[in-house]
Structure formats: structure tokens, C-alpha cells
Amino acid sequence: MNPKRLAAVPVPEFVLRAGSVRSGERVVSDEVPIAFSYGGTTHAVMMATPADLKDFAVGFSLTEGIIADPAEIVGIDIVDEGRGIDVQVTLAEPVADALHARRRHMAGPVGCGLCGIESIEQALRPVRFVGDGELRLRSEEIVEAVRALGAAQHLNRQTHAVHGAGFYVPGKGVVAIREDVGRHNALDKLCGAVAGAGLRGGDGAVVVTSRLSVEMVQKAAVLGSRFLLAVSAPTLLAIETAEQAGVTLVAVVRGEDFEVFTYADRISFPGAVADVA
Template sequence: MADGARPFALREHFSDGSPSRDIKRALVEEAPVAIEINGLGYAVMMATPTDLEDYALGFCLSEQLVTTAGEMASVQAAPVEARGWVLRIQLNVANAAPLIERVRLRLAEGSCGLCGIESLEQVMRPLAPVRSTLDVKPEAIFRAVGTLGDRQVLGKVTRAAHAAALCQADGTIVLVREDVGRHNALDKLLGAAARERIPIADHFILLTARCSFELVQKAVIAGVPLLATISAASTLAVEQAAAHGLRLVSLARHDSFLGIAT
């Protein structure tokens, strides 16, 4: 059984009138993960409790609380009596100021009209444009799409996990992380790459997900030169990718994909 999956007893039914039958099937794990940073409650995410150290770092990178793995002092993940997990993250003192300000904004969200406007501005905050000009040929994207299935250990067992893959310019996959949530899978991948000191600017990312604004935002913050997704992109995802110099590919298949027209 793959990490992140557990067997469940289920009953299978058929449309042709055949008798139903009892089966055991692996289901992907989903659990609440409470994220505490420097002793402050920051967020509760629904996630697959695997690769949590990678997730902790990737989450902090995406939240712009840190810029490198060295700015994180420690990470401790612990189960909480069948209720979920707590992820205790300790950042170096120099990173405490942005953390406290972000917690203040989170606590203020929705409390009044003005705070709502502040929250919208935070979501749509300007980001530094992607600087990398990595040359990725269409054949490289087709190669990555064609080989990703063999690297999806949890996905093959459960058919219910998203995958995020870090790929070289020629389409060779070097890292894969999986999770029930597409955002979590990407954070885990970004954290794993940072921990292994793999330069993001020299790689592109392939996701088994629709391309939403949040995924584009995470990719831009990380400096990803190209983001490819198996499913379609949203309007805001396309607009934000174009505005920040991120090359975006959607509906990526083994023989075709969609890119932003230029």
C-alpha cells in the first residue's frame, strides 16, 4: 500500500444487473493539517499527510514568509489523536515581522468592509515577474506528460491524488510530489526542490490539475519559467500568467496542448 492511502471496505454495483460485490479499495488519505508558525496559528489545510516537511517549506515559500530553506529553523509534524495533524514550523527571528503582519491580515479578513478591501488587495498583490527564459520545446512537454503516469505512485493506487512534477528542459521528470489537493502537491514539490537545492529557474512544472489563479501565483512567486497543467486554465490564471511573464500551457496531452497566443 502506498504512503498516503488506506484500504476501505466498499460495495461495488453494476448497471447491467450483475450482483453487487464486496471489495477493498485504497482511498487517498485526507486530513486536517493545522499549521503553526513560531507558535502562532496560521492556517488549517486539508491535505494528504505525507512529505510534510516538504509541504511546510513549500507553504512558507508560497506565502512569501521565507525565500530559502535556510530561513526555516525547524519543522515538527505530529498526529493529533485521530483528529488530524499539527505542523509546527519555526522560522528564524528575522522572518517574524512578515509572519506577524500576515497573521494580522488573516484574522481581519471579513470583519468589515475595509478589511475586505485589504484582503482583496493582498490576494491581488503585485508580484515580481518571472525572469527565467528557459527554452522548453513542445516535445519536452509531450515527453513529461507521457511519463508522468508511471511516477504517480499514490495516483495509480487511489485514482484520486493530484501530482506535481519538476521537469528538466528536455522533459525529464526529476521530482514528483502527490496530494489530495492540487495546491498542496505544488507546495510539496516547491519545498522538496528548495530542500534539495534544485534551481527552479532551470526547470518547468507539470500539474495534474486545472490551472487556477492560485497555482499561477505560486509558480510566479517561485520563479517557475513554464507551468503546464493537464486540465484547462481559468481566465484569471491566463491573465496573471501573461502579466508576470509566466509561460502557461493547459490541456497538456501526449500529442497536443494549449498555450497563450502571442
């Protein structure tokens, strides 16, 4: 990749503050087309932050169902094309053959939110059930996880314009974090980082700075996490999908407060006064 390609760059600006105008400078996040190519054929193009692209390739391949294990990727080459970046992924032969057959039957072009999808049924594909497991969280750990994610967002601290996705393990804190202008991209990058580090998704919680749409639940389930925590609200389909997947959905985490939409029995509330009808 071009060594000059940075995730954030300073740009000049004019600032109006308290009735006066001055020249200044702001650090902004870069956003470029990132193409994922398999076997020399482009599968999808995402607008993303040009950082952690190998993690992005692994995570995207996992969450889109192209691979089931990172070991099925033989190699990743990142080619800077100037106006965009081509991430060329080489798959093991059986997996490459399966993807080729899948592409041959695709009905037409697709959008960036659900790449490689040819039907409504595939968009609403059954999710992996991850409900079995021993992990439980205390309410203070949920608050800690979201605070720790915010504190670890170095790129957002510079730009105030990117999403974050983190993997929180009780007793260890946020052990992995990835950032991107796109919330889906940040979570894909995190999935790639967690899988690449050999961590088990069931040992921790996925924490995100965005709203919770169905794709975020699907991706967390692919990783194997039983907890998905977010600072914003969920959609109805996200709640229904989390119920099917066995994922505890915790949203609107603001300060000490939050809302639980599924599997609340996995969370303990020490010191809280029960007021449930």
C-alpha cells in the same frame, strides 16, 4: 508523526459490475486537517494528504510569502494530534517578528485557498517576473513531461483520486514529484521539495494534473519556473497573471495535443505544419 498514518489505506466496499454485486476492497487516499503553526500560533489549516509534510511546510511558507528562502526556517516539528496533524514551524527571529506583525494587522479569518490574506489587494498581489532566462522547450518535451508525471504518480495509481505536481528538466525528465488530494497542496509540496533539493526553478517546467487557477501561476512564479504545464484548462485571471509574470502557460495537454496561452515563442514545433492566420 504517527508511524501508522498512511497516505493511502484499503477500505471494504460493495461493487456493482455487469449486473452482479460482490464485496471488494479499494485503496483510498487519506485526507486529514494539517495545521501550520508559527511561533505556537496556528496560521492556516489545510485538508491534505498526510505525506511529505516537511516539503509541504517549506513550500507553503515560500508560496505564502512567509519566507523568502528555506534557510529562514530553523526547525519543523510534526505532531500527530489524532484527528489532525500540527506542523510546527520555527522561523529565524527577524522573519518570525515580521510574521507576528503581519498577523497582528489581519482583518479576520480566511479560507484555505489564500491563507493569511487580509485584503483583495493581497489576494491579487503582484507576482514575481520570471521571464528572463534561456530555457526553451520543444513540443515533444511538453508531451513527454505530462506523460512522465502520470507514470510517476504512484499514489494516484493506487487511489485514482489525487493530484500530482512535478518538476520537469529537459534531458533529465521529471526530477521531483509530489501528490495530494488538493492541487494547491501538491504544488506547495513540490515547491518545498525543489527548493530543499537546491534545484533552480528556472531550469525546468512545473507540470500539474489540474486546472490552472491564479494561485497555481503565483506558486510557479515563486518557484521561479518560466513554464507551467497542465492537463486541464486555465482561468482568465491565470492567463493574465502568467502574462504579467513572464510564465509560459501550456494547458489541455492531451496526448500529442496542447494549447499555449502565453509566450508561445519559447516553444518550438518541429515537424508541425503552421496554420496561423
